Structures are given as C-alpha cells and as structure tokens.
Amino acid sequence: MHKSRILIVCPDASGLALLTSMLKSMGHVIDEAPNDRAAVRLLERDPVDLVLASVDPGDSDCLELLTYVRRKHARTAVVLMFPRVHPERIKEAVRLGAAAVLKYPAPAAELRAAVLQALAETERSTAATNSPPGLGIAAEPAAGPRPLFGDVGPAPSPSPVEPPVAGPGGDAAPADRPRATPVAAETPREATLVGTDPSLRQIIGLANVLAASSATVLIQGEPGTGKSELARWLHHGTSGERPFVAIHAAELSDAAGGDARAEPAASQRNLTLEWTSKLTRAAGGTLYIEEVGALDAQLQIQLLREVQLQDMEAASGRSGGDRSALVRLILSTSEDLASLVEQGRFRQDLFHRISSVCLTAPPLRHRGDDVELLAEHFRARFARQFDRNVVGFTRDALEVLRRHDWPGNVRELQGVVQRAVVMCHGPRITATHLGPILNPHRGARGARTTQGRPHLPIGIRPLKEALEEPEKQIIIQALQALNWNRQETARMLDINRTTLYKKMKKYRLLVDEPMWVD
Structure with a gap:
C-alpha cells in the first residue's frame, strides 16, 4: 500500500x-x-x-x-x-x-x-x-x-x-x-447535513464509507431528520451522473394497485409492471424507497427478491464489474420495523435482509449547537431568496430556538426560519418574530410528551433531560482525549465498560472503529 x-x-x-x-x-x-x-x-x-x-x-x-x-x-x-x-x-x-x-x-x-x-x-x-x-x-x-x-x-x-x-x-x-x-x-x-455534533458527523463519516459500496442500506430516523439527504449522499458517492429514482412506498403501492375494483390478477400485473418500471429507470444507479414499512405484501415480496439478487451478485464477485443493469437499493423508515414485524405488517425475512447495514439520522433535539448553525444557514438562504436585508438573529431569538425541542426536526426549523424571514422588517430576527410560530408547536408538544406534567416556565426543563447534555459532553471529551479507547475511557470516568457502552448507544456515539483503518 x-x-x-x-x-x-x-x-x-x-x-x-x-x-x-x-x-x-x-x-x-x-x-x-x-x-x-x-x-x-x-x-x-x-x-x-x-x-x-x-x-x-x-x-x-x-x-x-x-x-x-x-x-x-x-x-x-x-x-x-x-x-x-x-x-x-x-x-x-x-x-x-x-x-x-x-x-x-x-x-x-x-x-x-x-x-x-x-x-x-x-x-x-x-x-x-x-x-x-x-x-x-x-x-x-x-x-x-x-x-x-x-x-x-x-x-x-x-x-x-x-x-x-x-x-x-x-x-x-x-x-x-x-x-x-x-x-x-x-x-x-441540503442543510439537513450541516452541523458539528458528533452524532451527525459520525453518521456522515460512516455514509462516506458506505458510499463506496453497493450494499443495500436502511436509513432510520424521525420525520424531518434528513433521511432523503443521506440517501442522495450515499448515491452520489460513487454513482456520478447515474440515475437516482426516489419514490414513497405508499405512492408505489397506490400506483401499482390501480382500480380497487380490478381483478386480483390485473392488480398483480399492474404491481409487477410498476415495480419493473422503477427498476428499469434506476438501472445502473439507485432506487430509493422512502418509508419502506408502508409497502404492501406483494411489493415486499418483490423487494425481497431484488435484495436477494443483489446479495447473489455480491457473492459471485460481479459487483466490481459492469453494473449497468444493476440497481442499488437505499431504503428509509421513520417507523420501528421490528414492531411492524411483530404486528405481522412487515415480512421478517425482508427485515433481516435490509437491516444488516443501517444508518440512524439523529433528531435535531440531540444535536446541541447545530440548531444555531442550521438556523443561520436557513436565514442566509431565505434572505437571498426573498431579497430581504435580514442579517442575523438577536440573542433572545437564538435562546428561543435553543429551548424548543423541534418535534419536526430540521424540516420544522426550516419552515420556522422561512416564515420569520418573511415576517421580519428589520435587520435581525427577534424572539417576537418566532413566538407566534413556535408557541402552537410548543403547546402540542407538551400535550404529547409530558402527559400531565405542569407547564414549566421558559428556561426550565425536566431534571433528567437537563442533565443528559452535560453527561454526553463529558463522555465525548473523554473519548476524544483517549483516542476513543473505551476501556481507558471507562476507567477514567470510573464506570464499567458495559455502562459506557450503553451511554454511548443512548447518545448515538457508537461507530465501528475498524471501518476507518486503512
């Protein structure tokens, strides 16, 4: 070498x-x-x-x-x-x-x-x-x-x-x-991939490695976390100008189903034709199926066959040759596929096939200072787009953004900043511009997540939630100082390795280190 x-x-x-x-x-x-x-x-x-x-x-x-x-x-x-x-x-x-x-x-x-x-x-x-x-x-x-x-x-x-x-x-x-x-x-x-938080950067780093392969990848994450952007990131790693075909699983099922009154045989033919059409369009490139858990039973069978074909190609060593007719599969889900398997709504054999290589997009509320970076990115973008002289955020506006827990993730933040830029008539976005936009979401979130918890004044969070961020930062600093050696880190933090592993998993800090060694 x-x-x-x-x-x-x-x-x-x-x-x-x-x-x-x-x-x-x-x-x-x-x-x-x-x-x-x-x-x-x-x-x-x-x-x-x-x-x-x-x-x-x-x-x-x-x-x-x-x-x-x-x-x-x-x-x-x-x-x-x-x-x-x-x-x-x-x-x-x-x-x-x-x-x-x-x-x-x-x-x-x-x-x-x-x-x-x-x-x-x-x-x-x-x-x-x-x-x-x-x-x-x-x-x-x-x-x-x-x-x-x-x-x-x-x-x-x-x-x-x-x-x-x-x-x-x-x-x-x-x-x-x-x-x-x-x-x-x-x-x-897309700005969804902007950020300095280790959970995001490590996912992107892992995606960079996976981009060089033809492996089927499952991307998990809450709605609005950037699963589609990760899919394109994987595609453009090696595919160059090859096709990228994206479709929502529900749309694929609807298009294949056709008229609900049609004969089963006709519906089956429609499904096969629709699936073949998508594979043909994506030949030599990537077929990205969004919300794969929404596929109906027949399309799950079609997908299972295609995944098996990809595995056979890889095993036979043909993956390094002419891929002009092959399709790389990238799938995403915001649902727990394991639960869908238990409910009988998703095939267990397909689940095991597609979940072997998996990326998890972290929610925005776990990404620390990335909220401020993303807000500034969207502010600059929409100020140019709408020709508004909005040069930044006031300190109180940034504090409001940091306190919000963003149930809609980056997609919600993008919409909030877009509306704030449109509403702002001065040089900076203030908390006044954000209040009418965020308050309805804050109320809905409280009803959904607190279940009877009394309304907390601004700046006060549940103790368990407030203590998680300092703990995460301490673990990150220790891991960085010790070259991500878990045994030494556990010893320095005076905890056992199992506890450290569980906390790293909780804060999405786990990375398969050998993958980075040349």
Whole structure:
C-alpha cells in the first residue's frame, strides 16, 4: 500500500501528540510542526500529500498556511481544524481550497474519514493529471461529500461543472482546486447535513464509507431528520451522473394497485409492471424507497427478491464489474420495523435482509449547537431568496430556538426560519418574530410528551433531560482525549465498560472503529 506523507501542524504539544496518535494506525508517514513557519520549512524540504492544521479562526493570519500550500503545492490537500464555530472563516477556508474543516478536537473516526477522503481525492486527481494522453483516464468521483465543520454547500451552480462541495456562504472552490467528475444537480447539498455534533458527523463519516459500496442500506430516523439527504449522499458517492429514482412506498403501492375494483390478477400485473418500471429507470444507479414499512405484501415480496439478487451478485464477485443493469437499493423508515414485524405488517425475512447495514439520522433535539448553525444557514438562504436585508438573529431569538425541542426536526426549523424571514422588517430576527410560530408547536408538544406534567416556565426543563447534555459532553471529551479507547475511557470516568457502552448507544456515539483503518 502506498504510504502518503501527512504533515500535522498544531501549536499545542499535547494536541500535536494526540492528533499524531489518532492517525498512526493509518500506516502513513507522519511529520509534525508546531507552527506555520516550521511547516513551511518542512514543505520546502520534502513535499507532503496532506497538511492537517489546527488553527484559531480568531487570528487574522490563520489561513496563511492554507493560502501558501494552495499556491506553492497545489496537489497537496489541506484539512483545517477550528476549536470553535466561525462561519466567516469556514466560508473563506473552503473558498481558498480547504478539503475539509473539522471541529478540534475531532473524534478519531471523523478525523480518519476526512483524511482518507482528502488523500483519495488528491490521488485520483494526480493520476488523472499524469495519465498519458489518449488513454481516456479521468479522475473518478470522490467517495462522498467531504465533511465540513459548517455548511455542506450552496444551491446548484448554473455552471455546467460543479465542485464536489462548496463553503457555507455558497462560494465555489477556486479554479486550481482538484475537482471530481461533475455530478448532477441532485448532489446532496441540503442543510439537513450541516452541523458539528458528533452524532451527525459520525453518521456522515460512516455514509462516506458506505458510499463506496453497493450494499443495500436502511436509513432510520424521525420525520424531518434528513433521511432523503443521506440517501442522495450515499448515491452520489460513487454513482456520478447515474440515475437516482426516489419514490414513497405508499405512492408505489397506490400506483401499482390501480382500480380497487380490478381483478386480483390485473392488480398483480399492474404491481409487477410498476415495480419493473422503477427498476428499469434506476438501472445502473439507485432506487430509493422512502418509508419502506408502508409497502404492501406483494411489493415486499418483490423487494425481497431484488435484495436477494443483489446479495447473489455480491457473492459471485460481479459487483466490481459492469453494473449497468444493476440497481442499488437505499431504503428509509421513520417507523420501528421490528414492531411492524411483530404486528405481522412487515415480512421478517425482508427485515433481516435490509437491516444488516443501517444508518440512524439523529433528531435535531440531540444535536446541541447545530440548531444555531442550521438556523443561520436557513436565514442566509431565505434572505437571498426573498431579497430581504435580514442579517442575523438577536440573542433572545437564538435562546428561543435553543429551548424548543423541534418535534419536526430540521424540516420544522426550516419552515420556522422561512416564515420569520418573511415576517421580519428589520435587520435581525427577534424572539417576537418566532413566538407566534413556535408557541402552537410548543403547546402540542407538551400535550404529547409530558402527559400531565405542569407547564414549566421558559428556561426550565425536566431534571433528567437537563442533565443528559452535560453527561454526553463529558463522555465525548473523554473519548476524544483517549483516542476513543473505551476501556481507558471507562476507567477514567470510573464506570464499567458495559455502562459506557450503553451511554454511548443512548447518545448515538457508537461507530465501528475498524471501518476507518486503512
């Protein structure tokens, strides 16, 4: 295996050692530098494949190393790490050509995923540049959208060639930045995937790995959490311009059923024709079935046969060959399929087939500061769309957004911010603009979730709920400090490994670590 050279730049000695230990298992050559000047000396002496730099976004010269590398060593990828949210710096870093902007310290799995992806894209770009003319060798699409600390990109550009990602403000990558093969306008750029919370970033990192395979994937999550965006993320990892066919399971059943008075044989023929039509349209690409639990019995049989066919293709080794007639299946559900199996509404054999590879989109209420990031993203988008001079939120408005538990998740937040932008006639959205929008939801939520709990004043939450977030953050900090070593983390927190495992599962912090080792 080719060993790439990685230069880690971090002014903090302990942080430098921690980053080095996180990446040692990848088998690459690691160089270290305490500051930009030392990094430049190393680069002039021996160029590297990747620069991983921890910088303070508050410093005016924090992006000088990035600018230098992109100008003098255009084929060297740069991954930056910011210790805190700074939307303007993130936007500028991506505009200047950063391959990714991560939170510092980042979970080991997320860091390795970003490094692997940046190295892979650089290698593909170099191979395409160095290939002899006439051989038709071109850079392949990246394994998936690069993880960003902030936004995941702007609306589709009118240009016929789009970069794989862009920055939080919608700026495209510079012309000298390595680009993947152009993709269709459906590239996943929805703000649902914006965020710094570890639960989201690790799911995206895992999706980046799964994007390179043809495995059937089941995406679970509450309504509005971004399951469709994750499906497109998986599709565009390797499918390039191949078709992406999305349909709701209930619509598929209705279209196949036809006239309720039709003969059973005719209904069966309609169902078979409709299913075959969808597979034909998705040939060589992806068929995404939303809310798979709503499929009727006959379509469940059709789906089971297709999944079995995919498994047979994979077992026979044909998956690496011509896939022009094969269809990748991505399914989603907001229902508990295991419960549907117990109720006899979903086939048990199908459930076991499709649930072996599963992603769970975290609800917005478990994503901490992501509410503020998403709100700002939607504010910027709708201010441009409606040509409104709305430049931000007041402090009380942000507090209102943080207190709401978002039963409708990101989809609800998007609607709330859209209405607030339309209603706002000043430069900033205030709590007054949000109150009429959120109060009806808050009342409905209280009736649904508290069941008799007395109304709590603003700012007061149930004690158990209020204590969960500090506990989650303590566990995350301990895991990061100890390179996600569960045994050492449990010892440091003075709990047993079983308790730690249960808490990691509760807070959606579990990641299959070996998947990230090259």
